[in-house]
Each structure stands twice: as C-alpha cells, then as structure tokens.
Amino acid sequence: MEQTKTISRVIISGGGTGGHIFPALSIADAIRAKYPEATILFVGAEGRMEMTRVPAAGYNIIGLPVQGLQRTHIWRNVGVIKNYLLSLYKVRKT
Known part of the structure; x- marks a missing residue:
C-alpha cells in the first residue's frame, strides 16, 4: 500500500531583501x-520589502518588530530585547 504524505501548515521566514x-x-x-x-x-x-511582496504573491504574512544587534553601541540592544518579547507575544496570538 502506498503511503501518502500531507502537510497541513507551513511557516516560512526570511526577508529584508529580494x-x-x-x-x-x-x-x-x-x-x-x-x-x-x-x-x-x-x-x-x-516595514521591510516582504510586507508588500508576499501579499502581492497571494500569501498571508505576519510582520514582527525586529532589529539587528548593535555591536558598537551595546546599550541600544535594550530595544532588541523589547522587540523580541513583542514578537513572541504576537506569534503566540496567531
């Protein structure tokens, strides 16, 4: 008997550039x-490119408040922690 595989949900992440x-x-x-x-x-x-390109291709997208780590101004990374926590909250609601 041949076994068929199904996929019910897929999440794809990646962006910022084409x-x-x-x-x-x-x-x-x-x-x-x-x-x-x-x-x-x-x-x-x-606010990045994927927020317009993905819906234009017919897919749903959730935008998260993310930012990169600051290597030269470490004190600016407080915002990274805040955005990380906001992103976790937003993803768990979905």
Missing part, C-alpha cells in the same frame, strides 16, 4: 502546487 524573499516565494509556490490544502504563512520584519 535575495531572500523571491526564493522563499518559489518554495511556497512549490509547496502549494504539491499540497494545495496546506496553509502557508510567512513571517517577516515590519
């Missing part, structure tokens, strides 16, 4: 073609 977004969209398209019943959700950074 070099990450467009390959991720291609992967999502391939998953959608093979598993049309799958729910595909993107997660990206608020």
Whole structure:
C-alpha cells in the first residue's frame, strides 16, 4: 500500500531583501502546487520589502518588530530585547 504524505501548515521566514524573499516565494509556490490544502504563512520584519511582496504573491504574512544587534553601541540592544518579547507575544496570538 502506498503511503501518502500531507502537510497541513507551513511557516516560512526570511526577508529584508529580494535575495531572500523571491526564493522563499518559489518554495511556497512549490509547496502549494504539491499540497494545495496546506496553509502557508510567512513571517517577516515590519516595514521591510516582504510586507508588500508576499501579499502581492497571494500569501498571508505576519510582520514582527525586529532589529539587528548593535555591536558598537551595546546599550541600544535594550530595544532588541523589547522587540523580541513583542514578537513572541504576537506569534503566540496567531
């Protein structure tokens, strides 16, 4: 007997530049073609390119308040911790 695999939910993260977004969209398209019943959700950074490109391609996206670590001004990383906690809260609500 042949066993069939199903995928119910997929989360894809990556973005900021077209070099990450467009390959991720291609992967999502391939998953959608093979598993049309799958729910595909993107997660990206608020205010970045993915927040317009992903919905334009027909996928849902959740924007998170993220920022990179500051190596020269360590005190600025307080905002990173705040955004990390906000992101955790936002993702758990989804």
